[in-house]
Amino acid sequence: xxxxxxxxxxxIRFSKHGKVRFTSHRDxxxxxxxxxxxxxxxxxxxxxxxPRPKLSFGLALSTGHESQAEYLDVALRDAPGPxxxxxxxxxxxxxxxxxxxxxxxxVLTPGAESLQQAVxxxxxxxxxxxxxxxxxxxxxxxxxxATELPLTRSRKGHxxxxxxxxxxxxxxxxxxxxxxxxxxxxxxxxxxxxxxxxLATQPRGLRPAELIEAIDPTWVVARxxxxxxxxxxxxxxxxxxxxxxxxxxxxxxxVRAS
Amino acid sequence: xxxxxxxLEPHLAGVSxxxxxxxxxxxxxxxxxxxxxxxxxxxxxDTYEIGLPNQGLQILYEIVNERDDAWAERSYAPWGDLEAxxxxxxxxxxxxxxxxxxxDFDVLAFNLSAELTxxxxxxxxxxxxxxxxxxxxxxxxxxxxxxxxxxYNPEPLAGFLDxxxxxxxxxxxxxxxxxxxxxxASGRTEGSRExxxxxxxxxxxxxxxxxxxxxxxxxxxxxxxxxFPDVPExxxxxxxxxxxxxxxxRNQLVPLTEVVHDRLNVEVFRGCTRGCRFCQAGMITRxxxxxxxxxxxxxxxxxxxxxxxxxxxxxxxxxxxxSGIEDVVRGIVDAPSACGxxxxxxxxxxxxxxxxxxxAQIQKARRTGLTFAPEAGTWRMRQIINxxxxxxxxxxxxxxxxxxxxxxxxxxxxxxxxxxxxxDTLGILDLARNCVEIGRRHTKGVTVKAxxxxxxxxxxxxxxxxxxxxxxxxxxxxxxLREGARSAKGVQLTWHDPKATLVEGLASRGDRRLGPVIxxxxxxxxxxxxxxxxxxxxxxxxxxxxxGLDLEWYVYRHRTEDEVLPWAHLSAxxxxxxxxxxxxxxxxxxGLPDCRWTPCYDCGAxxxxxxxxxxxxxxxxxxxxQGTGQDLSTGGLRPGPVPVSLTPRSxxxxxx
Numbered sequence: 065x066x067x068x069x070x071x072x073x074x075x076i077r078f079s080k081h082g083k084v085r086f087t088s089h090r091d092x093x094x095x096x097x098x099x100x101x102x103x104x105x106x107x108x109x110x111x112x113x114x115p116r117p118k119l120s121f122g123l124a125l126s127t128g129h130e131s132q133a134e135y136l137d138v139a140l141r142d143a144p145g146p147x148x149x150x151x152x153x154x155x156x157x158x159x160x161x162x163x164x165x166x167x168x169x170x171v172l173t174p175g176a177e178s179l180q181q182a183v184x185x186x187x188x189x190x191x192x193x194x195x196x197x198x199x200x201x202x203x204x205x206x207x208x209x210a211t212e213l214p215l216t217r218s219r220k221g222h223x224x225x226x227x228x229x230x231x232x233x234x235x236x237x238x239x240x241x242x243x244x245x246x247x248x249x250x251x252x253x254x255x256x257x258x259x260x261x262x263l264a265t266q267p268r269g270l271r272p273a274e275l276i277e278a279i280d281p282t283w284v285v286a287r288x289x290x291x292x293x294x295x296x297x298x299x300x301x302x303x304x305x306x307x308x309x310x311x312x313x314x315x316x317x318x319v320r321a322s
Numbered sequence: 323x324x325x326x327x328x329x330l331e332p333h334l335a336g337v338s339x340x341x342x343x344x345x346x347x348x349x350x351x352x353x354x355x356x357x358x359x360x361x362x363x364x365x366x367x368d369t370y371e372i373g374l375p376n377q378g379l380q381i382l383y384e385i386v387n388e389r390d391d392a393w394a395e396r397s398y399a400p401w402g403d404l405e406a407x408x409x410x411x412x413x414x415x416x417x418x419x420x421x422x423x424x425x426d427f428d429v430l431a432f433n434l435s436a437e438l439t440x441x442x443x444x445x446x447x448x449x450x451x452x453x454x455x456x457x458x459x460x461x462x463x464x465x466x467x468x469x470x471x472x473x474y475n476p477e478p479l480a481g482f483l484d485x486x487x488x489x490x491x492x493x494x495x496x497x498x499x500x501x502x503x504x505x506x507a508s509g510r511t512e513g514s515r516e517x518x519x520x521x522x523x524x525x526x527x528x529x530x531x532x533x534x535x536x537x538x539x540x541x542x543x544x545x546x547x548x549x550f551p552d553v554p555e556x557x558x559x560x561x562x563x564x565x566x567x568x569x570x571x572r573n574q575l576v577p578l579t580e581v582v583h584d585r586l587n588v589e590v591f592r593g594c595t596r597g598c599r600f601c602q603a604g605m606i607t608r609x610x611x612x613x614x615x616x617x618x619x620x621x622x623x624x625x626x627x628x629x630x631x632x633x634x635x636x637x638x639x640x641x642x643x644x645s646g647i648e649d650v651v652r653g654i655v656d657a658p659s660a661c662g663x664x665x666x667x668x669x670x671x672x673x674x675x676x677x678x679x680x681x682a683q684i685q686k687a688r689r690t691g692l693t694f695a696p697e698a699g700t701w702r703m704r705q706i707i708n709x710x711x712x713x714x715x716x717x718x719x720x721x722x723x724x725x726x727x728x729x730x731x732x733x734x735x736x737x738x739x740x741x742x743x744x745x746d747t748l749g750i751l752d753l754a755r756n757c758v759e760i761g762r763r764h765t766k767g768v769t770v771k772a773x774x775x776x777x778x779x780x781x782x783x784x785x786x787x788x789x790x791x792x793x794x795x796x797x798x799x800x801x802x803l804r805e806g807a808r809s810a811k812g813v814q815l816t817w818h819d820p821k822a823t824l825v826e827g828l829a830s831r832g833d834r835r836l837g838p839v840i841x842x843x844x845x846x847x848x849x850x851x852x853x854x855x856x857x858x859x860x861x862x863x864x865x866x867x868x869x870g871l872d873l874e875w876y877v878y879r880h881r882t883e884d885e886v887l888p889w890a891h892l893s894a895x896x897x898x899x900x901x902x903x904x905x906x907x908x909x910x911x912x913g914l915p916d917c918r919w920t921p922c923y924d925c926g927a928x929x930x931x932x933x934x935x936x937x938x939x940x941x942x943x944x945x946x947x948q949g950t951g952q953d954l955s956t957g958g959l960r961p962g963p964v965p966v967s968l969t970p971r972s973x974x975x976x977x978x
Contacts, residue, residue, distance in 0.1 A: 098630030128335035
């Protein structure tokens with residue numbers, strides 16, 4: 065045990081693809097609690113009448129979205145050796161369901177910011193069903209040209225209208241998609257358009273579905289993948305845990321675990 | 323391999339809780355489906371959250387998948403939003419394991435645990451693309467089967483089920499598989515389905531409804547006859563002799579999404595001989611078969627390690643009765659691997675201080691609430707139902723709970739029991755009030771929740787002859803309790819909808835003539851009747867009236883000893899004269915001690931099948947309680963004459 069000092073923490077980066085993307089944020093928390101116990105990782109628990117494992121997750125991923133870059137922080141009972149952290153991905157692999165894979169783990173320095181504080185923006189891969197690339201490009205251009213973009217969203221049961229334009233850091237059209245996984249109303253075509261968007265997470269984040277609603281409420285969002293979560297270091301943005309250039313696949317090449 | 327996944331996937335983002343439909347649980351199997359092997363789709367006719375933890379289904383899932391000549395997958399009733407999509411997009415019912423269409427399986431086997439799921443069973447069969455009526459199925463269609471406690475009276479579903487299994491499924495599932503394998507090998511030719519069913523009727527524990535003819539004499543059943551000489555006159559349940567031979571589930575499923583009873587479950591014994599007269603589970607699962615303590619320890623230890631759960635439930639009908647229960651739970655909690663984080667739950671607490679003592683040991687951390695089931699408010703009533711909890715036992719248990727840190731106690735009660743008077747009903751509040759008072763001596767903010775359910779008489783219990791209280795009468799009794807609870811500080815009252823109790827009663831003791839009623843309710847959209855937001859009593863009453871059937875006849879009427887009950891051709895091993903005598907004893911307010919530790923009453927469960935209780939301890943735990951080794955002359959603390967009689971139906975009507 066580590067006396068009275070703060071528990072040592074590790075940060076884990078993982079992916080979520082395929083069927084398992086239909087689990088909710090809460091489900092993922094439970095999956096992790098069990099996976100860590102199954103793998104024999106000695107997680108620190110909260111004090112009090114209902115001790116809970118000390119896990120903290122970053123920004124919730126909407127049910128149904130995939131991700132290349134999910135994170136969680138795990139407080140440990142004992143300080144891990146350098147090998148232990150390196151071996152963590154391999155140790156956890158058999159304890160996680162198909163479609164969830166640990167990509168990397170690092171030791172957090174004491175006092176490091178929480179994920180919620182540290183992450184300032186995310187990059188999303190978004191497929192729009194049944195809309196041609198030039199039409200999407202026109203909508204995107206309109207949106208980026210706007211100085212103000214009021215959107216009404218519900219917040220704690222109230223409707224709140226605010227300007228979401230500042231949260232849209234970048235949007236670019238990637239091109240056509242030939243196979244769309246979405247319920248398409250007039251099913252004339254199974255084609256669509258892919259785009260990539262960088263959206264701020266602070267002070268109030270913008271979700272991919274909200275971005276699309278702001279561009280054109282008639283568009284149907286099909287697949288959504290979170291490809292990056294960015295934090296600021298020395299005035300530049302950087303991935304919370306960088307996997308290196310070779311490890312980040314192009315947006316079209318995600319593994320489908322189904 | 324055919325799969326509906328690609329059809330299903332685009333729609334999942336638009337339905338509630340889509341993780342219910344993806345499978346991927348730890349322990350889930352992806353069978354290779356060898357040619358010629360018999361395929362079972364084990365289906366729970368309610369939502370995934372309710373059905374996934376079902377232990378019976380998980381046990382069969384493993385046993386079938388261990389065979390070379392068979393494989394099994396699982397399915398659950400899709401919620402209404404997904405069902406609408408499935409019907410619109412022509413997506414059939416599917417397995418969650420590989421998303422294979424249900425119609426591709428040889429057997430659709432349903433677990434029937436509750437009457438209000440019957441319409442869901444029809445809905446699942448229909449979603450599978452299989453004719454709901456058994457008579458309309460052809461050789462290419464799957465066989466539709468059912469097991470579980472409700473199958474002790476499957477007659478309301480007789481027209482929809484090809485075969486039914488009574489009792490423990492561990493052994494018989496293999497025997498059935500072999501008969502079906504032979505049929506498959508013979509090519510499932512035109513007309514062969516009836517021959518197969520006749521063959522299945524020879525398997526002990528298997529009931530094939532279509533092999534029996536029911537003769538009526540007006541509303542009465544005159545006789546239930548096998549249609550062929552080789553079909554047994556009476557179908558006996560199956561009982562496994564020794565639970566130690568069946569350490570299942572070995573790989574309990576761990577779901578990715580939230581379900582009920584989301585923890586490791588280890589069955590410590592099957593069967594119960596407490597003899598509570600209202601309790602069908604206790605009657606039909608006899609005799610008692612304990613799992614060896616060493617095997618329990620192994621299953622708990624390995625189960626926790628494999629699943630990553632931090633909670634284990636030791637399940638049975640009365641876990642405090644397990645021989646050496648204290649040692650077992652202490653062993654689990656104190657295991658070094660538990661790191662002080664493993665909690666044990668005993669889903670069925672006995673009402674005594676001994677039990678609370680165990681609970682105190684194992685719930686060091688999360689001391690939120692304790693639940694007891696005195697079931698009735700007065701000693702007289704508890705003698706009638708043979709739940710021999712003395713008032714001092716309850717108060718001792720509650721005292722012990724409140725003095726060791728618990729602040730909430732929940733008490734389960736039934737109302738509408740045989741010969742129940744208003745004084746008995748109101749006794750529920752007296753008990754609850756006294757429990758609050760005891761609690762206040764220890765801590766201020768105590769609450770006692772009294773949960774009241776309407777009593778439904780069940781087949782193969784001594785109360786199978788009893789006329790259920792009308793919905794109006796149950797409503798009146800609940801009204802009395804609500805009125806009284808208003809001035810009872812600290813007592814919170816919750817109750818079950820009397821109209822739902824009514825429909826449960828209809829299905830519980832109904833006969834084949836109810837088939838069209840169930841079908842009509844289903845056709846009009848009456849699914850998920852267990853869910854109060856979906857329950858529609860009007861659908862049931864309308865369908866009953868259209869079928870020309872009488873609620874009074876099916877639900878409210880007392881039965882006579884000579885009546886041919888709809889389940890007369892089935893047997894749970896209990897002698898009819900034992901049950902009738904026990905019914906008479908009930909009316910005479912005579913309690914019956916537990917036969918595990920006292921002489922045999924010859925109920926028939928052991929002698930009939932040549933098996934015995936498997937109990938490690940020759941004496942009742944902790945010197946006994948609830949009718950074992952106690953002085954039962956003062957159980958009420960308030961002795962006094964109370965009228966003893968069945969309340970006549972006419973009087974009930976006049977009062978309501």
